[in-house]
Structures are given as C-alpha cells and as structure tokens.
Amino acid sequence: MPEGGGKVVKESLLAREIAEQADVVGALWREERQAVRAIGREVRARDPRLGVVVARGTSDHAATYGKYLLEGVARLPVGMAAPSLFTLYQTPPRLDGALVVALSQSGASPDVVEVVSAARRQGAITVAVVNDTASPLADAAEHVVFCHAGAERSVAATKSYTAQLLGVAMLVDAIAPEAGLADGLARAEEWVHTAQSRGAEITAMLADRAQEDTACLVAGRGFQYATALELALKLKEMAQVLAEGYSAADLRHGPLALAGPSLPVLMVGGDGSTERDLEALAGQARRLGSLTAALTDREALAKAADHAVPLPPVHEILDPVVAAVAGQRLAYAWARARGVHPGDPPGLSKVTRTW
Amino acid sequence: MPEGGGKVVKESLLAREIAEQADVVGALWREERQAVRAIGREVRARDPRLGVVVARGTSDHAATYGKYLLEGVARLPVGMAAPSLFTLYQTPPRLDGALVVALSQSGASPDVVEVVSAARRQGAITVAVVNDTASPLADAAEHVVFCHAGAERSVAATKSYTAQLLGVAMLVDAIAPEAGLADGLARAEEWVHTAQSRGAEITAMLADRAQEDTACLVAGRGFQYATALELALKLKEMAQVLAEGYSAADLRHGPLALAGPSLPVLMVGGDGSTERDLEALAGQARRLGSLTAALTDREALAKAADHAVPLPPVHEILDPVVAAVAGQRLAYAWARARGVHPGDPPGLSKVTRTW
Numbered sequence: 001m002p003e004g005g006g007k008v009v010k011e012s013l014l015a016r017e018i019a020e021q022a023d024v025v026g027a028l029w030r031e032e033r034q035a036v037r038a039i040g041r042e043v044r045a046r047d048p049r050l051g052v053v054v055a056r057g058t059s060d061h062a063a064t065y066g067k068y069l070l071e072g073v074a075r076l077p078v079g080m081a082a083p084s085l086f087t088l089y090q091t092p093p094r095l096d097g098a099l100v101v102a103l104s105q106s107g108a109s110p111d112v113v114e115v116v117s118a119a120r121r122q123g124a125i126t127v128a129v130v131n132d133t134a135s136p137l138a139d140a141a142e143h144v145v146f147c148h149a150g151a152e153r154s155v156a157a158t159k160s161y162t163a164q165l166l167g168v169a170m171l172v173d174a175i176a177p178e179a180g181l182a183d184g185l186a187r188a189e190e191w192v193h194t195a196q197s198r199g200a201e202i203t204a205m206l207a208d209r210a211q212e213d214t215a216c217l218v219a220g221r222g223f224q225y226a227t228a229l230e231l232a233l234k235l236k237e238m239a240q241v242l243a244e245g246y247s248a249a250d251l252r253h254g255p256l257a258l259a260g261p262s263l264p265v266l267m268v269g270g271d272g273s274t275e276r277d278l279e280a281l282a283g284q285a286r287r288l289g290s291l292t293a294a295l296t297d298r299e300a301l302a303k304a305a306d307h308a309v310p311l312p313p314v315h316e317i318l319d320p321v322v323a324a325v326a327g328q329r330l331a332y333a334w335a336r337a338r339g340v341h342p343g344d345p346p347g348l349s350k351v352t353r354t355w
Numbered sequence: 356m357p358e359g360g361g362k363v364v365k366e367s368l369l370a371r372e373i374a375e376q377a378d379v380v381g382a383l384w385r386e387e388r389q390a391v392r393a394i395g396r397e398v399r400a401r402d403p404r405l406g407v408v409v410a411r412g413t414s415d416h417a418a419t420y421g422k423y424l425l426e427g428v429a430r431l432p433v434g435m436a437a438p439s440l441f442t443l444y445q446t447p448p449r450l451d452g453a454l455v456v457a458l459s460q461s462g463a464s465p466d467v468v469e470v471v472s473a474a475r476r477q478g479a480i481t482v483a484v485v486n487d488t489a490s491p492l493a494d495a496a497e498h499v500v501f502c503h504a505g506a507e508r509s510v511a512a513t514k515s516y517t518a519q520l521l522g523v524a525m526l527v528d529a530i531a532p533e534a535g536l537a538d539g540l541a542r543a544e545e546w547v548h549t550a551q552s553r554g555a556e557i558t559a560m561l562a563d564r565a566q567e568d569t570a571c572l573v574a575g576r577g578f579q580y581a582t583a584l585e586l587a588l589k590l591k592e593m594a595q596v597l598a599e600g601y602s603a604a605d606l607r608h609g610p611l612a613l614a615g616p617s618l619p620v621l622m623v624g625g626d627g628s629t630e631r632d633l634e635a636l637a638g639q640a641r642r643l644g645s646l647t648a649a650l651t652d653r654e655a656l657a658k659a660a661d662h663a664v665p666l667p668p669v670h671e672i673l674d675p676v677v678a679a680v681a682g683q684r685l686a687y688a689w690a691r692a693r694g695v696h697p698g699d700p701p702g703l704s705k706v707t708r709t710w
C-alpha cells in the first residue's frame with residue numbers, strides 16, 4: 001500500500017479487499033473454531049440472563065446481526081449498548097450476569113472499550129470480536145474472537161464486516177450447538193465465493209439509472225435487517241448515495257412517504273419467514289412509483305421487483321453473510337457508474353475514535 | 356374533522372394538534388400520576404433484571420428515549436424488541452423476569468401486540484403506553500399508562516409522541532423515585548408551552564435555504580438521540596425532506612462522508628454531558644462545507660452552528676420533550692417553505708398494521 005496513494009490506487013485496494021472475503025471466511029472458520037468453542041463452553045457454564053452488544057459504524061450492523069442471532073437462536077434477550085451512558089453521563093446500567101459482545105475492526109474506539117471495561121468490572125462475561133489482537137479492546141475483554149481478516153486499509157470496511165458476521169455466528173453456534181448452525185458455517189467460504197461472482201447482474205441492474213440516482217431506501221427484515229443497515233452505509237461511504245436502511249415494517253410506519261419516481265427502493269433478503277413481507281413491500285413501493293430492486297435468493301421476490309441480483313440459496317441464518325458481499329459489490333459498482341471514487345470517502349479516516 | 360378533507364384542512368388540523376401539546380402534557384401529569392405510581396410500586400416489588408421496549412415508527416423513538424431512561428436512571432439494561440423474531444420466525448427470546456414496555460398511539464399494530472402477549476405468557480411484567488385504552492395493545496398488557504392526548508387524526512404523530520415521552524418518564528420516575536425526576540415532570544407543561552413559541556426563530560433559520568434543501572442529516576447524543584431520530588422522521592413525513600437521524604458518534608463512523616454544501620447538518624440538544632461532543636460535530640460539519648443548525652439551550656453550541664433555535668433550559672432528562680415540540684414546528688415550517696402540504700404524506704395511513 002503506497003502511502004498517500006491516489007484515488008485510483010485506493011480504489012483497486014478496496015476491490016482487492018472485497019475479493020479476498022471467501023479466503024477470510026475460510027481462514028476464520030478453520031483457525032478460530034476451537035477457540036470459539038471454548039468460549040461457548042464458558043458462556044454456557046456461566047448461564048447469562050441477558051446479552052449486550054456494543055459497536056460503532058459498520059461493526060454496529062454486525063452487532064445488530066449478533067442481537068438477532070443471540071435472541072433468535074440462543075434465546076437470550078439482547079440490548080444494544082448506549083455508550084454515552086457509560087462515557088458521557090457515567091450512569092451505566094447494571095450488567096452483572098450479562099454476556100457482553102463487542103465488535104470492532106481496529107479495537108481502538110474508546111467508547112466501545114469503556115463499555116467492555118465497565119461491564120467486566122461489574123462481573124459480566126465479555127467477548128471482543130476484533131481484527132487486531134493487540135488492540136485496547138482485545139485487552140479489555142476476557143475473551144477474544146480474532147477475525148483473521150488481514151490488514152484492512154480501505155476506509156469502507158468490507159472483509160472485516162463479513163468476518164465479524166461469521167465470528168459472531170460461530171460464537172452463537174458455540175453457545176447453542178443444538179441449533180445446528182455448524183454445517184452452514186463450514187460452507188460459508190464456498191457461498192461467499194459464489195456471491196462474489198455476481199458482477200454481471202449488478203452491472204445490468206445499475207445500467208438503467210445509477211448515474212442520476214443519488215438517494216435510495218434500503219429494506220430488509222429479520223436477520224437481513226442488519227444487511228439493509230450495512231448496505232445503506234456502504235452506499236453512503238463508497239458511492240456518495242444518500243441511502244437509509246430500514247426494517248421493511250418500520251418503512252411502512254413513516255419513511256415510505258418519500259417513495260416515488262425519484263427514490264428507488266432496494267430490498268435485501270427474504271427467507272422462508274420474511275419473503276412475503278418483502279414481496280408485499282415491493283408491490284407497495286412500485287405502486288408509489290419507486291424503481292425497485294432486490295438482492296435475493298427468492299424467485300417470487302425477484303419477480304416482484306423491477307430488477308434482481310440472484311444470491312446463492314444458503315442456510316437462512318447465514319443469508320446476511322452472502323448478501324453483505326453482494327451489497328459491497330453493488331456499492332462499488334454504483335460508485336463507478338456515478339464517477340465517484342469508492343476508495344476515498346471524504347471526511348473520514350480508517351480508525352475513528354469516539355467517546 | 357371533515358371526511359376526505361382537503362390538503363389545507365389537514366394542514367390546519369396538524370397545526371392544531373401541534374399547538375395542543377402543553378395541555379396534553381399537563382393533563383397526562385395530573386390525571387395519570389397516581390396510576391403510574393402504582394405501576395412503579397408493582398415493578399419495584401417484582402424487581403426485573405432487564406427491560407425490553409417495543410414499538411414502531413414514531414413510537415419507536417419514544418421507546419428509544421425509554422431505553423435511555425430505564426438504563427441511565429433506573430439502571431436496568433434494556434433491549435429494543437425485534438418483533439420479527441416473535442411474529443415471523445416464532446423464535447422469541449426468553450423474557451421471564453423482564454419488564455416489557457410497549458408504546459403505540461393506536462395500540463393496533465399486530466406485531467407490537469404479539470410481543471407483549473408472548474412476554475406476558477412468559478411471565479414478564481408488561482406495560483402499554485397507549486392513547487386508546489380500548490385497543491388490542493391495552494388488552495394485551497397487564498398495566499396501562501393512558502396518554503391523554505385526545506384524538507390524533509393527522510398521519511404525522513405529534514402530540515401522541517410528546518405524551519409518550521412524558522408517560523415513559525413518569526413510569527421511570529415511579530420505578531426510581533430516588534432519581535428526583537418529579538419536579539421536572541411537574542413543570543413539563545410550562546416548558547412545552549415555551550417551546551411552542553419558537554416560531555419566529557424557526558422561520559428565520561429556514562429563510563436562507565429551505566426551499567432548495569431536500570435532504571439533511573440530524574444528530575443528537577445521549578437522551579437526545581431519540582429526538583434526532585424523531586425529527587428526521589417528521590422531516591420525511593411532513594416536509595418530504597430525506598432526513599436521517601444519527602447519534603453524533605455514529606455519524607463520525609461513516610455517514611459524515613456525505614456532509615458538504617448540498618447536505619445541511621441539524622443538531623438537537625446538548626446537555627452538561629453531551630454539549631462538547633455536539634460542538635465538535637458542528638465544527639467538523641462546517642469544515643466539510645455543510646450548513647449547520649442547532650435546536651439547543653446551550654449557548655456555546657448555538658454559537659458553533661450557523662443558525663440556532665433557542666430552547667428553554669429544562670431538567671436535562673426532559674430536554675427531549677421540549678426539543679420534540681420545537682422539531683415538529685421546524686418540520687411543519689420547512690414543509691410550508693417548500694410548498695409541501697405537511698398534513699398529507701403520500702402513501703401512509705394513520706394506523707399502520709405490520710406483522
């Protein structure tokens with residue numbers, strides 16, 4: 001990585017990091033599996049009554065996925081930490097008996113570190129899912145899941161996000177092995193490899209309109225709610241598109257007022273439980289005049305939308321892993337179609353420290 | 356309310372509902388106080404280990420405020436429910452020993468009702484904060500806090516939101532009377548009355564640019580994070596402005612990449628704990644070229660931004676109540692400045708039923 005490299009160098013670096021993800025996912029599964037199983041045994045032995053997830057930015061969307069997994073698979077009620085109560089107000093909630101999972105690429109943001117430190121002092125079980133084992137966050141937590149993503153230098157996080165998703169899914173599998181996630185986790189590398197190959201479909205989808213579109217709504221539901229949030233952030237960071245992510249249900253409770261010819265609606269996902277909800281949304285959005293597109297493995301949803309990028313059908317709980325990768329490719333391609341440099345978002349730096 | 360009334364009739368109805376809020380807040384405090392105290396005693400006796408809040412749309416922002424209050428004042432860790440795990444996947448988390456607080460104007464959305472019903476079956480303490488005591492949600496919950504907001508007919512919720520904020524603050528005061536919120540709650544009517552009088556400052560703030568601006572970022576921090584989310588939704592519903600609400604910290608972890616001359620940044624709040632964070636954000640956003648504006652009672656923040664609407668200084672935990680009212684007036688005025696009818700958002704209806 002040349003220091004001070006230009007926009008084009010940063011762009012090809014980002015493309016490389018996106019392309020590395022199948023390898024990252026494979027390495028994480030192979031290298032970290034035993035360590036995560038040991039953490040799972042410890043968590044089961046201490047039998048937490050609630051979970052807390054804590055993160056910022058992209059990692060916060062992996063934390064959202066973690067909340068759905070811990071609640072829907074391990075049946076543990078989970079809150080997303082409000083760091084300001086720990087750092088600015090200094091009135092944190094009681095966290096004894098909690099499982100606290102922190103996610104961060106760099107492990108360097110002081111607010112995330114402080115939540116973990118405070119929780120550990122209170123007697124919570126603390127786990128950091130990080131890409132730097134020498135970071136303050138790795139030091140602060142009792143247990144560490146190492147992401148094996150390699151150095152990530154692009155401002156827009158891509159492979160570290162996918163690794164966090166897999167890392168948190170491995171942790172939940174270790175806490176609740178009876179849910180049977182292991183077979184899917186073992187196949188994640190192959191599925192991500194397939195998702196990385198959807199370039200032609202994405203280019204076709206964008207050919208129509210992407211040059212003029214500078215805003216959109218992104219909707220997911222259930223496990224793919226996290227993907228909607230993350231795809232919206234990637235579209236902001238890479239393509240300078242003002243995208244906002246929503247649960248399909250929340251979209252109907254207000255924001256749908258903005259749907260119309262100048263605001264496309266992107267949908268991600270659909271599984272056996274949520275596909276009809278997204279199909280209904282596609283119909284609503286089209287009636288309001290929005291162009292609709294879907295990243296999905298569901299045929300009926302693909303037909304209900306104006307455009308679709310097909311995803312490989314995988315274990316539904318791992319849908320977000322493959323959808324994230326396709327979403328990154330979409331954001332990258334949208335940037336290129338608009339003539340924006342996806343590797344160089346203005347006003348941001350790689351490691352953001354907030355309190 | 357004339358059936359099928361035109362856009363102008365709906366606009367004046369909305370203006371009336373916004374103007375009624377001091378009365379609503381006063382009535383709620385006087386009429387509901389004893390009943391809420393009794394609920395607080397019951398909650399203290401059953402000593403919940405965690406809280407869950409559940410809501411959709413505008414009410415979800417009151418739920419966010421409730422999470423911060425329950426965590427920061429009553430020190431109870433709180434999660435926001437993921438309704439799809441109850442309704443679509445049918446794999447809800449274990450909620451025995453939890454306090455579950457549901458918020459809804461109509462009390463009619465099936466997903467919110469189902470979360471409360473499932474939690475009650477599991478043995479949770481359930482409380483509904485509703486504006487219709489004959490609603491399915493009021494039936495489903497063990498305890499009811501009635502909002503006393505009167506009939507709300509406008510699609511954009513205003514007075515019911517402010518009533519929910521006060522209702523949930525009264526509930527937290529009843530659970531944790533030692534925190535000393537009661538004096539502030541007793542003065543809320545007077546403070547809301549003052550906030551309603553900020554019309555001239557809002558008009559001045561909008562005079563510059565509001566006609567051409569069709570998007571903005573809205574930032575809050577701590578207790579005012581909820582206000583940022585809600586103001587962004589009001590701007591969408593009333594003014595057709597593509598506004599997205601953020602914690603000031605999360606804004607720095609990505610979305611700030613969009614700041615610049617075509618994207619204003621609105622800030623709400625600032626209290627003794629968060630004002631410096633918002634001042635720093637104002638500086639960052641201005642350096643990136645964004646026009647900045649603040650709704651605040653903090654002089655230093657008002658000076659750090661290009662424009663400011665002064666709010667009455669109140670007990671910091673009740674800042675969101677007065678800021679919400681000023682934010683509604685801002686959204687209404689922005690709509691008028693753009694020639695959009697604030698009382699008639701396309702594609703929405705008053706009661707939204709989601710699953």
